[in-house]
Amino acid sequence: MRPTLASTAMAAACLLALGSNLQAETPKRGGTLNFAVVAEPPNTDCHATTTFAMVHPVAPQYSTLLEFVGPMDKLRIEGDLAESWEVSKDGLTYTFKLRKGVKFHDGSEMTSKDVKASYDKIVFPPPGVGSTRKGQYSDVKAIEAPDPLTVVFRLKEQSGSFIASLLSPYNFIYKADILAKDPHWYEKNIMGTGPFTFVEHVKGSHVVGKKNPNYWDKGKPYLDGFRAIFMRDSAAQVAAVRGERAHIQFRGFSPAERDSIVSTLGSKVTVQESPWDCILLVGINHEKKPFDDKRVRRALTLALDRHEASKALSKIAIVKAVAGVQVPGTPFATPPEELNKLAGYWPDIEKSRAEARRLLKEAGVPEGFQFTFTNRGIPMPYEPLGVWLIDQWRKVGLNVKQEVIEAAAYFGTIRKGDTQVHMDFQCGYIVEPDLDMYKFLSTDRNPANYGRYKDPVLDDLYDKQSRATNVEERKRLVRQFEKRVLDEEAHYLMTLQWHRIIPHSAKVKGWTVTPSHYLNNTLDTVWLTQ
Amino acid sequence: MARYILKRLLAMIPTLLGVAILIFLLLRVVPGDVVEARYLGQGSQFQSQDLMNQERAKLGLDQPLWKQFTSWMAGLARLDFGLSMWTGAPITEEIKLRFALSLQLALMASTIATLLAIPLGILAAVKQDTWIDYAVRVFSIAGLATPSFWLGILMILVMLTVFKWIPPMVFTPFWVNPWENLAQLIWPALAVGYRYSAVGTRMMRSAMLEVLREDYIRTARAKGLWLKLILSRHALKNAILPVLTVISLEFAFLLGGLVVTEQVFNLNGLGMLFVEAIARRDYTLTQALVMLVATFFLIVNFVVDIAYAWLDPRIRYR
Numbered sequence A: 001m002r003p004t005l006a007s008t009a010m011a012a013a014c015l016l017a018l019g020s021n022l023q024a025e026t027p028k029r030g031g032t033l034n035f036a037v038v039a040e041p042p043n044t045d046c047h048a049t050t051t052f053a054m055v056h057p058v059a060p061q062y063s064t065l066l067e068f069v070g071p072m073d074k075l076r077i078e079g080d081l082a083e084s085w086e087v088s089k090d091g092l093t094y095t096f097k098l099r100k101g102v103k104f105h106d107g108s109e110m111t112s113k114d115v116k117a118s119y120d121k122i123v124f125p126p127p128g129v130g131s132t133r134k135g136q137y138s139d140v141k142a143i144e145a146p147d148p149l150t151v152v153f154r155l156k157e158q159s160g161s162f163i164a165s166l167l168s169p170y171n172f173i174y175k176a177d178i179l180a181k182d183p184h185w186y187e188k189n190i191m192g193t194g195p196f197t198f199v200e201h202v203k204g205s206h207v208v209g210k211k212n213p214n215y216w217d218k219g220k221p222y223l224d225g226f227r228a229i230f231m232r233d234s235a236a237q238v239a240a241v242r243g244e245r246a247h248i249q250f251r252g253f254s255p256a257e258r259d260s261i262v263s264t265l266g267s268k269v270t271v272q273e274s275p276w277d278c279i280l281l282v283g284i285n286h287e288k289k290p291f292d293d294k295r296v297r298r299a300l301t302l303a304l305d306r307h308e309a310s311k312a313l314s315k316i317a318i319v320k321a322v323a324g325v326q327v328p329g330t331p332f333a334t335p336p337e338e339l340n341k342l343a344g345y346w347p348d349i350e351k352s353r354a355e356a357r358r359l360l361k362e363a364g365v366p367e368g369f370q371f372t373f374t375n376r377g378i379p380m381p382y383e384p385l386g387v388w389l390i391d392q393w394r395k396v397g398l399n400v401k402q403e404v405i406e407a408a409a410y411f412g413t414i415r416k417g418d419t420q421v422h423m424d425f426q427c428g429y430i431v432e433p434d435l436d437m438y439k440f441l442s443t444d445r446n447p448a449n450y451g452r453y454k455d456p457v458l459d460d461l462y463d464k465q466s467r468a469t470n471v472e473e474r475k476r477l478v479r480q481f482e483k484r485v486l487d488e489e490a491h492y493l494m495t496l497q498w499h500r501i502i503p504h505s506a507k508v509k510g511w512t513v514t515p516s517h518y519l520n521n522t523l524d525t526v527w528l529t530q
Numbered sequence B: 001m002a003r004y005i006l007k008r009l010l011a012m013i014p015t016l017l018g019v020a021i022l023i024f025l026l027l028r029v030v031p032g033d034v035v036e037a038r039y040l041g042q043g044s045q046f047q048s049q050d051l052m053n054q055e056r057a058k059l060g061l062d063q064p065l066w067k068q069f070t071s072w073m074a075g076l077a078r079l080d081f082g083l084s085m086w087t088g089a090p091i092t093e094e095i096k097l098r099f100a101l102s103l104q105l106a107l108m109a110s111t112i113a114t115l116l117a118i119p120l121g122i123l124a125a126v127k128q129d130t131w132i133d134y135a136v137r138v139f140s141i142a143g144l145a146t147p148s149f150w151l152g153i154l155m156i157l158v159m160l161t162v163f164k165w166i167p168p169m170v171f172t173p174f175w176v177n178p179w180e181n182l183a184q185l186i187w188p189a190l191a192v193g194y195r196y197s198a199v200g201t202r203m204m205r206s207a208m209l210e211v212l213r214e215d216y217i218r219t220a221r222a223k224g225l226w227l228k229l230i231l232s233r234h235a236l237k238n239a240i241l242p243v244l245t246v247i248s249l250e251f252a253f254l255l256g257g258l259v260v261t262e263q264v265f266n267l268n269g270l271g272m273l274f275v276e277a278i279a280r281r282d283y284t285l286t287q288a289l290v291m292l293v294a295t296f297f298l299i300v301n302f303v304v305d306i307a308y309a310w311l312d313p314r315i316r317y318r
Helices: A007-016 A052-061 A112-123 A162-166 A176-181 A234-242 A255-268 A294-302 A306-313 A349-362 A382-394 A407-415 A433-440 A456-467 A471-488 B002-029 B034-039 B049-059 B065-077 B091-126 B131-145 B148-163 B178-212 B215-222 B227-256 B259-264 B270-279 B283-311
Strands: A032-037 A066-069 A076-079 A082-087 A093-098 A140-147 A150-155 A196-202 A206-211 A225-230 A269-284 A319-322 A369-376 A398-405 A421-427 A492-505
Touching: A032 A052, A032 A234, A052 A196, A052 A206, A052 A225, A076 A082, A093 A112, A112 A140, A112 A150, A112 A176, A162 A433, A196 A225, A234 A255, A234 A492, A234 B148, A234 B259, A255 A269, A255 A492, A269 A294, A269 A319, A269 A382, A294 A349, A294 A471, A294 A492, A306 A319, A306 A382, A306 A492, A369 A382, A369 A407, A382 A398, A382 A421, A382 A492, A398 A407, A407 B034, A421 A433, A433 A456, A433 A471, A456 A471, A471 A492, B002 B065, B002 B283, B034 B049, B065 B283, B091 B131, B091 B178, B091 B227, B091 B270, B091 B283, B131 B178, B148 B178, B148 B259, B178 B227, B178 B259, B215 B227, B227 B270, B227 B283, B259 B270, B270 B283
Parallel strands: A032 A225, A369 A398, A369 A421
Antiparallel strands: A066 A076, A082 A093, A093 A150, A140 A150, A196 A206, A206 A225, A269 A421, A269 A492, A319 A492
16 A cells, blocks of 8 residues: 555544534443444454454454544544654654553553554564454554653655554554463453453353443543444344344444334434445456446446435435545545536436447447346345446346345455456545555555456556645545546446444433444443433 | 164264265355455455465365365364364354253243144144134144244334333343343244244144044043043044154254344344354354254154154054
8 A cells, every 4th residue: 555645634534524513411420331233253353353343342442542532523533542643754753652551451551562562463463363454554664662652653655644544443452461472362352451341252142341440541431331232133233222222233224224213212312324434336347348348337337327326225225425436525525516527427317328328339339238247145235236236237228137146255256357247345444545545456456456457547646646745636636546447447336325324322422423333432432321 | 672772873973974074065165265254355455365375274274175074074073073263262162152042942942832732733633623623723824824033023023112122132041040031032932932833733633633533532432431531541642743753853953943033033042153154154163063953853853763662652663
């Protein structure tokens, strides 16, 4: 991943822009928060895991170096274990001063040795130790701990998005002595410096945590404890919130599920909604004919009436906004009037589809041409979006057969390169061009680009925006990148931005929805009215 | 009899070996593996092939199939199921956790099914072609036509709408808090028990009707024996054999087959574990669960066969 110099402040602003108001109330103390978690992580080591299911039940027991805090409209980057930080003039050295007196749950003091050991495990994992985010820190040269309260990150190259990468909610700080003895210890054990201490984990059932009386942020947390209950079935999750067995489920519900909860609980429920930094993309295999022809790919995007779909699909699925490569409303997102100039975003759908037909004819694709669209066997929102796409493509004379692959085998299948057109997926913990656009880089730079194309021009634009020191300049480069990937070359097609809907018990206060279900899960600010 | 028992026990070995080979091969035919399931989902844009290869090697998935099979077989011979590929925890630990819930639910559902099926089946047979018979038949056909998970959803909806209450969603063992335990499990047990009682009721009714037409029953009646005595001493013993088979096999099925009902009531049982293990391509756990369920089926079958001899003196095994 290439660095940027403009994103640190923008990262917070991205989330700021999506805000909602939260009335200030005096928090009450006590009570146990019960919440549903829709999946269970394989183990408890967040450094080696990619699923959000890890963050929800485990994050309350850990701290990170930096974090996003505050309600949506005042969201800001703050130090969690870091009290302050500074960047050297050459942008290659990041020095963090740690809070004094932070204790692990076993009573030992947290020092820079622990931060270094944790980040060493993530960035330079020893043989046999998995780190799923190692590639994200490829610019890091060394991590040092010159004194107990100072941590220094030395980079190979400038990286404006480095702070953003330290905001990863997965980067828990573990105890160095434990890691030295057994780097796998945290796979089966939970012990951090977070607002809650670990009580029990009954596999397949629940995780229980209780208030950490020695938490560094005096006065917090407000809750006596929490119980994270694993519930795979969405009907069970809805029933749990409706029947007040769970106060909240932090990932999100569909519009129909929200309505069902609201109809039962009425004024006893609060609904928070936000654009969601997740999107389903349509990947087009450039190695399969006729999809190697950009006219065909452009026709596929021109056939889509995204504006009408936004109105219709948002009633039944967890999607809403018409989006480019950035979450709408965030600082680097293209404004709607400009986005509407891109192929597939034109407000006049008849004109758009006429152009699609013309391009298909020009490329020699006959009327009724049949191809297979491979979709993932997950109902929401893959199923409604898959049906919508097929319907849209049929309107320009394409005959599409849908092939649904079971979720676990899905990415393995599309990695092989046998598919023609397929659904792909992207989800982030922060709206940041470097993180969001990495997906589209040439396949030799990013093997997770299942479109299997190489585009040096696109790669160059990515690197340039990444190094841009000026926000306006970076915006311009992001737009150029977006135009190339979505319009000129139509390498990938965007569907609609996900929309996060959290209906929860009105008893829950101090929690606000963010555009990422990975964030705001430490529960230190959460309290219950009764 | 002892020889027969020994023969039956020995016959289980090739059956289990066949099951083992079948499940081992079937799992490898299905696309994807546990490493893909774990690493190629969300946040996967930074994944490296090296990491995936390293994980595969750690789990032994890079070994030839024959080597993987023999090493699994060697473990099984020592009753060592190994570690779950998904969680890394011992499989016995994973199963033990869910077994108590599944066993209790299977026992409760089977008890409900038996308590409903036998008296209702007898009643319907004795009162054949009366309104009682019709009512029992409607009740049992409704049970056959209603999937237990659907009945479960209905129960939850009624409880929510009428009583503003739903069963607890976290399992509490009976010995810790019997009330909390029953408050959670009685509803799925009723939903499942009713479904299975329907099969038993119909079986009981038809078997009873057949027996009641036998000469020896007519003779007993002609002798002036009390009907209750005829039913309990002469008819029931003969009519119950097929019902016993059905209920016993259902009991074995209930241990690992209640996937959707477990989902609806959020029960942390073996059925859910089974489905999740398959979805995650957790080969070792799926193989262990299949072997467990197959063994259980074989044992139940064996016990039923032995019970036949005890219940029906005409049956003798050699």
